[in-house]
Amino acid sequence: MDWDELLGEQIAYYEARAPEYDDGWSREGSYDLGAEFNRVWLAEADRLHAVFDQFAPRGDVLELAAGTGIWTTQIARYASSVTAVDTSSEALAINAAKLASSTIPVRYIQANVFEWRPDRRYDVVCFAFWLSHVPKPRFEEFWSLVDAALAPGGRVFFADNAPPMEELPVLGRRFAMREHTVDGVESTTDLATGISVRRVRDGREFRTIKVFWTPEDLQARLADLGWNVEVDSTEWAFVYGYGSRSTRNE
Numbered sequence: 001m002d003w004d005e006l007l008g009e010q011i012a013y014y015e016a017r018a019p020e021y022d023d024g025w026s027r028e029g030s031y032d033l034g035a036e037f038n039r040v041w042l043a044e045a046d047r048l049h050a051v052f053d054q055f056a057p058r059g060d061v062l063e064l065a066a067g068t069g070i071w072t073t074q075i076a077r078y079a080s081s082v083t084a085v086d087t088s089s090e091a092l093a094i095n096a097a098k099l100a101s102s103t104i105p106v107r108y109i110q111a112n113v114f115e116w117r118p119d120r121r122y123d124v125v126c127f128a129f130w131l132s133h134v135p136k137p138r139f140e141e142f143w144s145l146v147d148a149a150l151a152p153g154g155r156v157f158f159a160d161n162a163p164p165m166e167e168l169p170v171l172g173r174r175f176a177m178r179e180h181t182v183d184g185v186e187s188t189t190d191l192a193t194g195i196s197v198r199r200v201r202d203g204r205e206f207r208t209i210k211v212f213w214t215p216e217d218l219q220a221r222l223a224d225l226g227w228n229v230e231v232d233s234t235e236w237a238f239v240y241g242y243g244s245r246s247t248r249n250e
Helices: 004-028 035-055 089-098 136-149 215-222
Strands: 059-064 078-088 106-110 120-126 148-160 176-178 182-186 187-190 195-199 207-208 228-232 238-245
Touching: 004 089, 004 195, 004 207, 035 148, 035 238, 059 136, 078 089, 089 106, 120 136, 136 148, 215 228, 215 238
Parallel strands: 059 078, 059 120, 078 106, 120 148
Antiparallel strands: 148 238, 176 182, 182 187, 187 195, 195 207, 228 238
């Protein structure tokens, strides 16, 4: 697998999708799947926000793959400062517009997360709906970046999509599983390879990485890398984790 080529295509996808990205979270446009599904989705989002609020990312916070600012705005409610890193200039422009009235300093860095290195350490590192886009062969490399960005005693928080369910909580969602293939909204994902074909509004298609983790597998993998992270899930939609480095050689 040529991961560099695939990651380049993933970058192009999120640049193209930036103007419509928020529709997926707010269930608008092609992501509006009806009142009943939208209701249970937003209830799941509320559960995830409650976990995040309990975590409360205080101090200087680094957000990786910050995107259009859905989570940057939440981080800014607690942080003393935010550094937001993303590859997409379009997404960062939308993000900056949302944070224009922020009372804390927000620094924006346009960079490939796999190539960028922090110039300082942070109290907290956050990333939402990004870990599933990290190829498994680059998993350890990515967490080395997180480690390099954390100050002693620093904390990490992440959230992502839960693995697809064969039986959905609400009927009528545009979703189907066929052996190792999952059809979602504007996407088709091969669970065996972790490659997803995604479409944007103008009809263009891009390949992206989409690796679904169960809480148990993810917590065990992180423990192997020396992280003390508690990984759990909401009722059906999201996985999340928070914790810190188990040991650190300063």
